[in-house]
Amino acid sequence: MNASAQPDFPPVCDYEGSGYSQDFWQNQGRDYEDRVERIALRRLLPPRGGRRILEIGAGFGRLTNELAGFEQVVLLDYSRSMLAEARARLGDERYTYVAADIYRMPFRPGSFDAATLIRVIHHIAEVPVALNNIHRVLTPGGTFVLEYANKRNLKALLRYGLRRQDWNPAALEPVEFVKLNFDFHPTYMQVAVRNAGFQVDKRLPVSYFRVGALKRLVPAGTLAALDSLLQQTGLLYSPSVFTLNTALGNGPDVTGEPLVFCCPWCGDDLAPDGEALTCVKAGCGLRWGKRDGIYDFKEPV
Numbered sequence: 001m002n003a004s005a006q007p008d009f010p011p012v013c014d015y016e017g018s019g020y021s022q023d024f025w026q027n028q029g030r031d032y033e034d035r036v037e038r039i040a041l042r043r044l045l046p047p048r049g050g051r052r053i054l055e056i057g058a059g060f061g062r063l064t065n066e067l068a069g070f071e072q073v074v075l076l077d078y079s080r081s082m083l084a085e086a087r088a089r090l091g092d093e094r095y096t097y098v099a100a101d102i103y104r105m106p107f108r109p110g111s112f113d114a115a116t117l118i119r120v121i122h123h124i125a126e127v128p129v130a131l132n133n134i135h136r137v138l139t140p141g142g143t144f145v146l147e148y149a150n151k152r153n154l155k156a157l158l159r160y161g162l163r164r165q166d167w168n169p170a171a172l173e174p175v176e177f178v179k180l181n182f183d184f185h186p187t188y189m190q191v192a193v194r195n196a197g198f199q200v201d202k203r204l205p206v207s208y209f210r211v212g213a214l215k216r217l218v219p220a221g222t223l224a225a226l227d228s229l230l231q232q233t234g235l236l237y238s239p240s241v242f243t244l245n246t247a248l249g250n251g252p253d254v255t256g257e258p259l260v261f262c263c264p265w266c267g268d269d270l271a272p273d274g275e276a277l278t279c280v281k282a283g284c285g286l287r288w289g290k291r292d293g294i295y296d297f298k299e300p301v
């Protein structure tokens with residue numbers, strides 16, 4: 001495929017240069033949310049870790065230290081500035097940083113035995129395409145931990161019942177409440193994940209106590225302990241849902257080999273070319289660079 005012949009790709013919610021870590025997490029009263037997400041993640045990741053995990057939409061690496069059981073951790077994000085922040089926090093020793101779009105990931109099929117997608121799919125306009133891409137880069141039997149924003153949450157049900165909200169939380173289709181911000185119905189997501197070739201193993205309701213007044217009154221540790229109990233009920237009326245999924249199928253498994261990138265635009269092999277990597281395919285030939293410790297597969301150099 002010629003570079004200029006690239007079809008249009010879905011829009012991306014661009015975090016480049018955003019103050020996400022300071023404006024959303026640091027001293028922003030979200031200690032409870034951070035704790036319960038870690039509890040859910042620990043519950044769902046394989047207890048013995050694995051070879052190579054892909055953290056998609058890793059942001060500034062908030063949750064990356066939870067992936068320590070894996071021999072290699074690859075952080076992928078569309079935003080170079082987010083990855084630069086992650087790298088400044090985490091260093092290079094155990095981590096690989098990749099700037100790329102979930103719709104065009106630069107990996108060979110079967111490169112990972114696990115992947116996470118946490119607080120990201122609510123920005124994804126083409127959910128089936130993104131989920132198929134994740135399935136493609138996982139080995140058969142690979143683990144996929146997905147978090148999504150649940151439209152059928154208690155607050156939305158109440159607001160709809162009181163006619164303070166026009167969209168129906170029980171309707172299956174996703175709701176885009178702000179541009180490129182979607183909430184999903186658990187049944188919609190279950191079907192989408194299955195259609196992408198996964199078996200859905202577990203679904204945990206998370207963050208039931210995401211209410212400002214409650215969080216101010218009750219210590220985060222207490223709320224997190226209660227949330228941890230509720231996670232095991234399977235009652236999916238919380239604002240966030242974590243799911244554990246297994247990749248089905250007979251694809252390749254290259255997790256025993258060193259990580260090899262491929263051209264995100266045409267999928268063909270890349271050859272080293274000084275500091276860059278060049279696509280070997282005739283008619284493509286795109287060059288991809290590495291800057292400040294981050295592989296850059298967003299735009300060719």
Ligand SMILES: C[S@@+](CC[C@H](N)C(=O)[O-])C[C@H]1O[C@@H](n2cnc3c(N)ncnc32)[C@H](O)[C@@H]1O
Pocket residue numbers: 012013014015016020056057058059060061062063076077078079082100101102103118119120123
């Ligand atoms: C809300 S942040 C979550 C970051 C991290 N997972 C966390 O929980 O702290 C969403 C992240 O998804 C990334 N993102 C959004 N759309 C993306 C896409 N199409 N491809 C790759 N990353 C994307 C953003 O750049 C941002 O860093």
